[in-house]
Amino acid sequence: MNTILIEILGAIATILLAFTVGMLYGGARRKVIARIQNRVGPPIYQNFIDVVKLYSKETSIHHGWIQHMGPVFAITASITSLMFVPILTSGNWFSNLNFSGDLIFLIYMMVFGSLGMALGAGQTGNPNSAIGVSRGLSQMVGYEIPFVMSMVALMTQFHTTSITGMIELQAQSESWMMFSNPFAFIAAIMAMLGMFHYAPFDIVHAPAEVASGPVSEFGGKYLGMMMTSGSIFAFVKLTLFVDVFMGGASNLIELVIKTFALYMIPVLYGVINPRYRTEQAITYFWKWPAFFGLIGLVWAAFY
């Protein structure tokens, strides 16, 4: 009984932590972009203000019930994948639902939110939504290939499909996986640029081209749910990369330092780049990242 209670409280604490950290990272991103453009920028807690305002808006748009389910799918996928990523290597509070094949499960689960959102956006009937969805799915085909290649390389090299198993292996060998298989790390980082949908890969939400794409018909509370889900999902991706490649984190400060350092890669790469066209984005992922993923696979086979 007590253990179940602690598990549930721990899950709620995990969601709150992911939400807070993800929102603060979003605010930090806006601040960093503003400083690079020689502006003052909004305060770092601006995203919290935005999300509270969005939840307090009225929402009276109805296009069909799948449209109402779209943001729910997105937030469900974010929280489910959060439950399978180990937050800390020690301690009881941030426990999670581990099993021996959770990395494979995560690779599937991380796609589910975008697919649910695509369903919801499809029913709104807005042409911008349809274009945004087709762009997003094409881009997903682009970055999933190097990402899966690097994950498979790690799984074959270390003979485990469990994330906690990988953390233990890194602790035993006292070497991070970004050093024991550097090519897989490079491929995964380049795939991460596309996963975050920041410039130059923001072809899905391009406000000047397709009027924010899939979410163009979602206002008010739905936009707030999308923001919540996006910040939780950003935390999930960063924590997964830290767990798999950088040996996990034993306390929250270490986690924040490592994830923030990783987060700055797509942010800073995006600040100095304009937007790619759709076919440029896809060919980008199928050239160098896929090549590094292939080298990583060969490296893993002969390790």
Add this chain to the structure above:
Amino acid sequence: MYNDKNAQTIVDYIKNFTRKNSLFMLAYGTGCGAIELPATLTSRYDAERLGVRGAATPRQADLLLITGYLSTKTLKRVIRVYEQMQDPKYVIGFGSCTINGGMYWDSYNTIKLLDKYIPVDVYINGCMPRPESVIEGFKELQRLIAAGKADGATKYKENLDWYRNNQKKVLKNWPLVEYNW
């Protein structure tokens, strides 16, 4: 103080605080005033530090910015955009043209006073207003929101017949949506 019916409750206070500090702006940029907006939003004047940022579609926007004159043809689209926005919503009339017609005061196909067709919360005068006055307009709107007085949307709902009559006077033979709130 406790019996004052006009006093804001703590929930209203929090709501108004977030609303005034997070204005998603949809610029209806058919007039010449749209050229002042890039200067307002970029490095030199930086409206984002006040929480003002651009929204891509009417569904996501809180604030409709009418930048300059409206011909009767564009008025049709403005009414449609305004009615697509979600409550609470605010309108800023930008430049002299929205107040009295400005340099188009004797034109046969522009509207002269925007407030007769959609409710305007704040006017910014000038031809064109400089970015400083645009930011002052945003701040005035924030003051109104904080005091709970930016209620153009409720006015529009309550006096819909009056607004519809005014709209139909200039938009002849044009179907406008009828509501039964």
